[in-house]
C-alpha cells in the first residue's frame with residue numbers, strides 16, 4: 209500500500225497487574241507467571257485511509273489494544289508510534305464529569321481531544337442535534353442512561369471529525385434508530401477515506417467494509433491480511449475452538 213503510515217506497532221506487550229485480575233482461572237495462571245499478559249507481541253502498521261478490522265474471541269485482547277491506540281494505557285514492552293493526531297475512541301466518554309451538564313461535558317471532552325474552544329462553539333449545535341438528547345443536554349450527566357452517555361460521546365467524537373476513528377462495536381450504541389444513524393455516519397467516514405480501526409465480532413461486517421484485518425487470539429497476533437484471506441481461517445479456527 210503506497211499510503212502514509214499513521215500508526216506503527218512493534219512487538220507490543222501489555223500486562224495487567226495480577227491483583228486486578230480476579231478470575232479463578234487467571235489467578236491460578238498468575239501464580240506461575242506473576243503478571244497477566246493480555247497482549248503478547250503485536251506487530252502491524254495502520255495506513256491513512258484504510259479500514260482495519262480487529263477480530264478475536266472474547267478476552268483475546270481487542271479492547272486492551274484499543275485502549276493503547278486511544279492513549280489510555282502504555283505498552284509494557286515494544287514501540288507504539290502515532291504519526292499525526294491521536295486516534296479517538298468513538299464510544300469512550302471516559303472523560304465525562306457526572307456532575308456537569310451535557311454541554312459542559314461536550315467542551316470538556318472536546319478540549320481533551322485537542323480541539324479549540326472556538327471550534328466547539330462552532331460545532332456545538334450540530335453535536336447537540338446529532339446526540340438527540342433534547343433538554344437533557346442541560347442536565348447533569350449522572351441523570352443519563354448508559355445509552356444516552358454513549359450517544360453523547362459518539363456525537364462529540366464524530367462531529368469533531370478526528371483523523372483516526374477507533375470503534376469498539378459501536379454499532380451497538382443506543383436504540384435501533386441511533387444505531388442505524390451511527391452506522392450511516394461511519395460508512396460516510398469510510399467513504400471520505402478516513403482511517404477507521406474497528407473492533408468487532410461480526411465476520412460479515414469485516415468482510416463488507418474492512419480493507420485489512422488483524423486477528424488476535426489470547427493476546428497473540430494470529431494473522432494480518434485482507435478479510436478474504438483472514439476471515440475464513442478465523443471462522444475455521446473458531447469452529448474447533450468453542451471455549
Ligand SMILES: Nc1ncnc2c1ncn2[C@@H]1O[C@H](COP(=O)(O)OP(=O)(O)OP(=O)(O)O)[C@@H](O)[C@H]1O
Pocket residue numbers: 224225228229230244246264265266267268269270271272273
Ligand atoms: N483491567 C484489567 N485487569 C486485569 N485483567 C484484565 C483487565 N482488562 C482486561 N483484562 C484481561 O485481559 C484479557 C483481554 O481482555 P480484553 O478486554 O482486552 O479482551 P477483548 O478481546 O476485548 O474481549 P471481549 O471480546 O470479551 O470484549 C482478558 O483475559 C481479560 O480478563
